[in-house]
Amino acid sequence: MTVVIWVCAAMLSIAAVLVLTRMAVGPTMLNRVVAMDVLIAIVVAGLGLEAALNRHATTLPILVVLSLVGFVGSVSVARFATHDDKGEGS
Amino acid sequence: MSTDTSNDLPGDVPSRRTGVQWPMLIGLTVVWVLLWGGLSVANVVSGLVVAVIVTLVFPLPPIVFGGRLRVRGLAVLIGRFVVELMVASVQVAGQALRLGRQPLNAVIEVDLRSHSDLYLTLTAELLSLVPGSLVVEVRRSTSTLFLHVLGVRNEADVEEARRRALLQEERVMRALASDEELAAYLSEGVGR
Amino acid sequence: MNWFDIVSAACLLAGCALSLIAAIGLIRFPDLLSRMHAGTKPQVLGLLFILVGVGLRLRDWSDVGMLLAVAMFQLMTAPVAAHMVGRAAYRRGAVRRDTLLVDELTPALEAENRD
Numbered sequence: 001m002t003v004v005i006w007v008c009a010a011m012l013s014i015a016a017v018l019v020l021t022r023m024a025v026g027p028t029m030l031n032r033v034v035a036m037d038v039l040i041a042i043v044v045a046g047l048g049l050e051a052a053l054n055r056h057a058t059t060l061p062i063l064v065v066l067s068l069v070g071f072v073g074s075v076s077v078a079r080f081a082t083h084d085d086k087g088e089g090s
Numbered sequence: 091m092s093t094d095t096s097n098d099l100p101g102d103v104p105s106r107r108t109g110v111q112w113p114m115l116i117g118l119t120v121v122w123v124l125l126w127g128g129l130s131v132a133n134v135v136s137g138l139v140v141a142v143i144v145t146l147v148f149p150l151p152p153i154v155f156g157g158r159l160r161v162r163g164l165a166v167l168i169g170r171f172v173v174e175l176m177v178a179s180v181q182v183a184g185q186a187l188r189l190g191r192q193p194l195n196a197v198i199e200v201d202l203r204s205h206s207d208l209y210l211t212l213t214a215e216l217l218s219l220v221p222g223s224l225v226v227e228v229r230r231s232t233s234t235l236f237l238h239v240l241g242v243r244n245e246a247d248v249e250e251a252r253r254r255a256l257l258q259e260e261r262v263m264r265a266l267a268s269d270e271e272l273a274a275y276l277s278e279g280v281g282r
Numbered sequence: 283m284n285w286f287d288i289v290s291a292a293c294l295l296a297g298c299a300l301s302l303i304a305a306i307g308l309i310r311f312p313d314l315l316s317r318m319h320a321g322t323k324p325q326v327l328g329l330l331f332i333l334v335g336v337g338l339r340l341r342d343w344s345d346v347g348m349l350l351a352v353a354m355f356q357l358m359t360a361p362v363a364a365h366m367v368g369r370a371a372y373r374r375g376a377v378r379r380d381t382l383l384v385d386e387l388t389p390a391l392e393a394e395n396r397d
Contacts, residue, residue, distance in 0.1 A: 004291040008298040015298075015305035015324075022308045022317075030371050031314055034321050037363065038308060041324040042301050044352075048332045052294060052339040060348045064125060067352050071359035078366035124351040127344035179300065179327045182319055186307030195316060197372075199386040218361030221322040224315060225361070226368045227387055236387045238368065240319040248384050 005053045012049070016042050033077045040070035114150075115141045163265035170261060174220050182221040185241050193241045196248050197226060200255045202233040203278045204263055204271070210235075212266070213259045223251065290338035297331030300324050314371045318364060325360045329353070 019042065023035040044066050047059045115138065122137030123129055185192065202210060210233050214225045217237065227236040239251040263275050300323050307320025333349045340346070372387065 001287055001291060004295060008294050011298040011302040015302040018305035018309050022305075028314070030367055030374075031317065033367055034314065034318050035308060038301075038304055038321045038324060041321075041329055042305075044329060045297055045301055045324070045332045048336045049294060049298070052290065052336045055340060057340060057342065057345040057348070060127075060345060060352075061125075063352045064348060064355065067355045068359070071355075071363050074363040075366050078363070078370040121351060121354075124347040127348050175327050179323050182307065182323060183300070183303045186303055186310060186320055192310075192312060192316070195313075195382055196384040197382060197387045198384060199390065214365070215358075215361045218364050219322070219326050219357060221319050221326070224318055224322070224368050225365050226315070226372045227391075228365075236390070238315045238319075240316055242384070245384075 002053070005049055008049055009046070012042055012046050029077060029080075033074045037070055037074050040066055111145055114145050118144060158266075158268055160265055163261070167261045167265040171216060171220075178220045178222040182240060193243055196239045196242045196251070198237050198239060198248055198252055200235045200237055200252055202235060202259050203256070204259065204267070204275050205233050206271070209259065209262050209266070212262050213255070216258055216262070217255055223255070286338050286341065290335045293331045293335030293338065297324075297328045297335060300328035300331065304328065315368060318368060322360070322364060325356065329356055 016039065019035050019039045023032050023039070026032055044063050047063055047066075051057060051059050118141035119134060119137040122140060123133050126133045126137075202213060204210070207230065210228070210230070214228060214235055217223050217235070218225050222240045224238040224240075225235055226238050228234070235255065237251065237255060239248070242248050242251065260275075263272055267275060304320045304324045307323075308317050311317045311320055330353060333353050337346045337349050
């Protein structure tokens, strides 16, 4: 089990680096929002992995919070992006 | 729970509900109990109190649901959804890993044959959840969805995507619609 | 190590692999809407795999209930967020026309604006 978890953790780390690259490169706000959504999914996966490794449930409430907060974040940014001017070049 | 459907036709946004809505209350209470992670009297009672407050403070527009749940249709809907989710995920994964030029995409218009907010919403949700199709725009008045489809090579692929969206709607209808709605829906399909 | 753990490990591996592939897609796809398709994968199927894997490993009903709540929230909210972002992208013209084989929305929007 430990080997599997480490392989998974390695995959998630590479994924997180790639997503962070996309977030840094952009080029628009919306691209970054999409990257952030994926990053949240990766964080949720990482926390789940840790819970599975150590067989405890203390981090599960964080998963609930993350799955809700990520949604609010991307919706509000999308909302601003429709209304804002051409300041953030597309 | 069916409400009066005569003045709730798609096109005009109906006014917000007042009063107690049992399905909503039960749903919110179940979520509350799941979050506390244990079934106890205190949990259920406090959940009910919170649910009542939430439904009174934030009333929602009514959903016109005159249909009935068909167990078989629902099983087909969920089963096919899981299969499509797997297949589409593998396809999108293959496309992400493929070397060379990426295939083209398309934005297509899908005219749904049903005229109900509920079925429109459910179909759109299910289509969005499957990777490879994304709802970009919705016309509530005509029940039209605009889908962004990933990886199309030719016209045949475009038509295939359109057909898949309509099949998704048909499964939703077969799972939830009442007999009259289903009959009207199927008869409208013959004309196309 | 029993059967539950083996299935759980397989689920965790599948979920993480999907996340990695999604991240690769996020880097490689040419425009915003294609990237969103890549993003849907870890959010839906990948996350479901992970949650099943964790549930099989913990094997405790109250924890499974909480995992179920996470899955439910995610399935309900992910399409809404995706639609909001996709719609904003399209309306702002952040879509690259040269990646589209067919575009049936632009004429429809123009007809709407004329009225």
